[in-house]
Amino acid sequence: MKRYNALIIGSGPAGIFTALHLERFGVDKIAVFDQNCYPAGGLLNDGKLNFDHRIGLDLDELGIDPKTAREYIQQIKSVLTGFPHCRQVTFAKDNEKIAGWERIARERNVQFIGPEQWHWGTDNGKGVVDYLRGLLHRTTFLLGTEVKTIETGNGMHCLICRENSGMAEYAGPVVLAAPGRKGAYWFRDVARTVGIHNNFGPVDVGIRVELNRKFYDPVSDVVYDPKFILRTTRHQDKVRTFCTNPGGRVRIEHYGDFRLVNGDALSSRKTANTNFALLNTVMLTQPFSDTTKFGQMIAKQFHLLGGGRPIVQRVGDFREGSRSRQATFESEIRHFTVCRATCRAVPGDITLGLPARIVDNLWEALKTLDKIVPGILHPSTLLYAPEIKFFDTHFRTDEFMETNIKGIFVAGDGTGKSRGIVGAALTGILAAQGMAQRYLGKDKLD
Ligand SMILES: Cc1cc2nc3c(=O)[nH]c(=O)nc-3n(C[C@H](O)[C@H](O)[C@H](O)COP(=O)(O)OP(=O)(O)OC[C@H]3O[C@@H](n4cnc5c(N)ncnc54)[C@H](O)[C@@H]3O)c2cc1C
Structure with a gap:
């Protein structure tokens, strides 16, 4: 059996920042x-990096x-x-245009957040990883x-x-x-065993x-990834925009027995489109609280309906209550050519796969957003489904991310502690402090 001072499962931002900060504490x-x-x-x-504590973190939880x-x-930013x-x-900082968007959104009872943001683009991903690995000795x-x-x-794991x-x-x-x-x-199953x-x-x-x-540039030229957050009037549910990619592409994420949509952007090559996620937060209580199964059920339903691919519907078709079809997908007469899809999804009807309450919430949110940023509901606009964020397992920890089992810490998106790169890194730093001070005899930074 090989021995190390610290064992980190996962080399994403949470794991890498834990390692970086353990090293700063002098751990080898x-x-x-x-x-x-x-x-x-x-x-x-x-x-896309959101250097703002209002994004991707729940400070009460942490x-x-x-x-x-x-x-x-600030520490994460400097790295x-x-x-x-x-x-x-x-x-x-002191950006009057952001203040203007906040005002326009507030008039519609929508919260607008324009945080400091940086971006490297998917085509630079490997470069970032090599850079971060180079900081670890x-x-x-x-x-x-x-x-x-x-x-x-x-006392050992x-x-x-x-x-x-x-x-x-x-x-x-x-x-x-x-x-x-x-x-x-996987970790949830292990956690239950342990x-x-x-x-x-x-x-x-x-x-x-x-x-x-062109419809979204007025806002995304000011805030690259604008955050609109609202409570719907009908159901009082939270809906928010997330992960905006000006000049970006819609992507398909592969999971075992279903597919989800997502989006990204390259730094070197831009498309004529912008994409963003519109997400409805769902919490379940009695008698069924398993949000994982709920999300998976929706994803599998789309998998079935789309013959193994996500579904896409034009706003023009959605308004008429009809499915989108291959034959009319590029209809000039219906102005559909104003937006050419960047992702090969199956033209269909997204309302067949989503619960009515979620469709209500998303449509209400889109109509409100269209008043703030006119043009969102152009007939050519594409609605892809499903996009689901499975941050749905929550681990109870103390302020250093330590679980009820001494010496086992958690961090990052997979344990419900963060939603995004900067948030994941922050939870990794908290865990590193706990690990170094409580178990490795390192009280001070080197
Ligand atoms: C298409 C796409 C675009 C995104 N764009 C952005 C963006 O622009 N900005 C942003 O902030 N966030 C973005 N995100 C989200 C971001 O990637 C995550 O928030 C972040 O990576 C979470 O970090 P993490 O360290 O918690 O986990 P991850 O980065 O997911 O790392 C977890 C690692 O653990 C490994 N692992 C899991 N199980 C095991 C095991 N049993 N044994 C060994 N290894 C294991 C995995 O292989 C993985 O490498 C995007 C996500 C996607 C999918």
């Missing part, structure tokens, strides 16, 4: 495990105040913006190593892993689980909207 012999052969997790994606959060975010291709895309990456389970006892050469075991006094959204359900407390959190269900960028 750190191991980062990833089932993929290239480390990175979601760092390989688009790379038990920190805004001032402390700002200090951590990530050191990557040469990372450029600032939203200048939030006392960390070993065990890649192509899938952690199967965790065994605990006598042991990861049982599958590697190319077969099974291997690694032991250490502290473990961080940062498995991301794709590893969330006795780590967790329960169901909310799930975000919605669509990806793609439109000719």
